[in-house]
Amino acid sequence: MVKIGVLISGGGTNLQAIIDGCENNTIKGNVKVVISNKEDAYGLQRAKNHDIKAIFEKEEDKIIQILKENEIDLVVLAGYLKIISPKLVNEYRNRIINIHPSLIPAFCGKGYYGEKVHQGVIDYGAKVTGATVHFVDEGADTGPIIMQKTVEVKQDDDSKKLAARVLKVEHEILTKSISMFCENKLTVDGRRVYIND
Numbered sequence: 001m002v003k004i005g006v007l008i009s010g011g012g013t014n015l016q017a018i019i020d021g022c023e024n025n026t027i028k029g030n031v032k033v034v035i036s037n038k039e040d041a042y043g044l045q046r047a048k049n050h051d052i053k054a055i056f057e058k059e060e061d062k063i064i065q066i067l068k069e070n071e072i073d074l075v076v077l078a079g080y081l082k083i084i085s086p087k088l089v090n091e092y093r094n095r096i097i098n099i100h101p102s103l104i105p106a107f108c109g110k111g112y113y114g115e116k117v118h119q120g121v122i123d124y125g126a127k128v129t130g131a132t133v134h135f136v137d138e139g140a141d142t143g144p145i146i147m148q149k150t151v152e153v154k155q156d157d158d159s160k161k162l163a164a165r166v167l168k169v170e171h172e173i174l175t176k177s178i179s180m181f182c183e184n185k186l187t188v189d190g191r192r193v194y195i196n197d
């Protein structure tokens, strides 16, 4: 079984989707540790509810140490609001997965996180948005894309309503991407990710 480490900063609904996927066996893996850079992140409570190690840690060197101690095979950034260092990227090349709530390369990178993403979509007048799962490289939201799924922008949307619809799609494609990783169905070739489903 693939040992998964999840990094969070907030409520952890993506984390919950991963935990549920492992428990119902759609993900052939186990969440061994959850690490948050925010002490009050509810995602830490979600981990404790499932007897999963939950650690508040901001120092990246200590985070790497925790990942190594737990023999983590796959790192998932699930609502983790920090750019990780080249050191961590190198330690886990093409073994770090991130979820972003837009169709990368639109509405991503510096300053685009959480509600700001959806407000940007609405302010721009975009008709379609969505979510993206990608491997993490040295940039912000720039690594090879694994999966994307679209979400229609409705005329009466505000950022909260749109965020809620996109969040459901995040859970769906994040768990599917992790499931495929755990079953060795993903091949990275430069910027391209091939799915051998």
Ligand code: GRF
Binding pocket: 008, 009, 010, 011, 012, 013, 014, 015, 043, 078, 079, 080, 099, 100, 101, 113, 114, 167, 170
């Ligand atoms: C999600 O939209 C995620 O993409 C963003 O933060 C929101 C909440 O994520 N980074 P979660 O509920 O903490 O998983």
